[in-house]
Amino acid sequence: MIKLDIIAGARPNFIKIAPIIAAIQKNAVQKIQYRLIHTGQHYDKKMSGSFFEELRIPEPDINLGAGGGTQAEQTAAIMIGYERLLLDRPSDICLVVGDVTSTMACAIVAKKMHMRVVHVEGGIRSFDLTMPEEINRMVTDSISDYFYTTSEVANQNLKSYGIPDDRIQFVGNTMIDTLLENISKFVKPDIYQKKNLTPQNYLVLTLHRPANVDQETHLKILLEEIISNSENLPIIFPVHPRTAKSLKAVNLANQNIYTCEPLSYLEFNYLVKNAKAVITDSGGITEETTIMNIPCLTLRNTTERPETVSFGTNELIGTNPGNIGPALKKLFSGTWKRGSVPPLWDGKSAERIVDHLYSLYK
Known part of the structure; x- marks a missing residue:
């Protein structure tokens, strides 16, 4: 049995984890035991709670209750809370999504506790170090074991850091899974x-x-x-x-x-x-x-x-x-460009992630 921690703390996280949880629940053959950990980074109902209801996300198994404060205060509260949890109840894999404070903080704790870290939406870069999210991305990617990417650009970013191909999984975009599931x-x-x-x-x-x-x-x-x-x-x-x-x-x-x-x-x-x-x-x-x-x-x-x-x-x-x-x-003037859909943004990204997670521990 694979013990998987799914980390969510802020509004974008909830959109990205919803299809992953659904994919785990859909296929009972895949022996993944997960616990959903809400860090409490977004603690306001409009920024957090309503997403659980609308996207049919199960209630979190643990809420670390990090709350507000500066970025340093939030980072510290999340790290302390997650470390206490892991000391009491260890896990095998820490799955983090996106680029918020919770993503970086939990990745650091998990890696120091000798867990595997997998980063959904790994490899994306703005190359703007004035953005807190860019720091979070760089730190998280530097210690992750596997990367689930949204684009070929993200793949190339990771390869430029020396990440080998077998640790990069081009899966598409779980945010789009959620959008396509709920558009009606x-x-x-x-x-x-x-x-x-x-x-x-x-x-x-x-x-x-x-x-x-x-x-x-x-x-x-x-x-x-x-x-x-x-x-x-x-x-x-x-x-x-x-x-x-x-x-x-x-x-x-x-x-x-x-x-x-x-x-x-x-x-x-x-x-x-x-x-x-x-x-x-x-x-x-x-x-x-x-x-x-x-x-x-x-x-x-x-x-x-x-x-x-x-x-x-x-x-x-x-x-x-x-x-x-x-x-x-x-x-x-009516001359705005028409768009097209990027590769693998097809609503099946979460299924690809869960298939790969299970393949690691067969």
């Missing part, structure tokens, strides 16, 4: 009705990167550029907790931008699927817009998901507010 179940959010939205006649905006939201003046300029170039279409802006702090100082009164609290997975993706376009600084959203063929304007200078640009509907327009106008002009 999207839920119309209240704001859609309240603002009388209609398909293709509004924009969706999300912002949470420090470079975009931590300085109130810069955030204000960004929003003004988006508003003034939106051709008066409604702009729906679910506000991340980090962004909310800076947004208080920005006067958005009497504008065509409408803020709301973070939406559930099914509600948010309903908005995206029916939008004219999405403006974001998120990485995961660029993957979802690629599959749903929705134009995506990314307010970043680099991306760790270049396949969303080379194959998909995403374009990097940078953090300079002056780039927003020309990009939106291109959108409204």
Whole structure:
């Protein structure tokens, strides 16, 4: 029997682990005994709890209760909690996903406890060391035993570090597994009705990167550029907790931008699927817009998901507010590119992961 720890701590993690758990449960022949460990990194229900309900993820077997605090405080709390658990109840494999604090913290603890570490979404790089996530990716990949990758670019990144081919498994994207499984179940959010939205006649905006939201003046300029170039279409802006702090100082009164609290997975993706376009600084959203063929304007200078640009509907327009106008002009002129689906983004990535995990211990 393989004892597997599945680590989740933040909103993107839950989307990525849901199909892996489903794949384990689907095939009883595969002798994998897993425990789901919620680190508590995201402890707000809107950022965490609703995902368990909507995506039919079992309740966590353990919640480490790391809670809030600085990145260092969260990292320390997660590491202490996970080490105590492993000392009391050891496991064989630690499966981490993505690039959040929980990913790095649990990988370090597991490796020091002589466990195998497998990294779902390994090998992706933005090459921007100002991003905390990039540090998490680099540290996690440097100590992982096996890598489940989303693209050929990620494969090549790992090979450039000397990782041999037999430790790299190109499986596709589990986030897309979840999207394809749930696309027929999207839920119309209240704001859609309240603002009388209609398909293709509004924009969706999300912002949470420090470079975009931590300085109130810069955030204000960004929003003004988006508003003034939106051709008066409604702009729906679910506000991340980090962004909310800076947004208080920005006067958005009497504008065509409408803020709301973070939406559930099914509600948010309903908005995206029916939008004219999405403006974001998120990485995961660029993957979802690629599959749903929705134009995506990314307010970043680099991306760790270049396949969303080379194959998909995403374009990097940078953090300079002056780039927003020309990009939106291109959108409204009807000349935005059509996207295609990257290889192996077919809804079967989790099955490939579980097959490989089982092959390690037959």
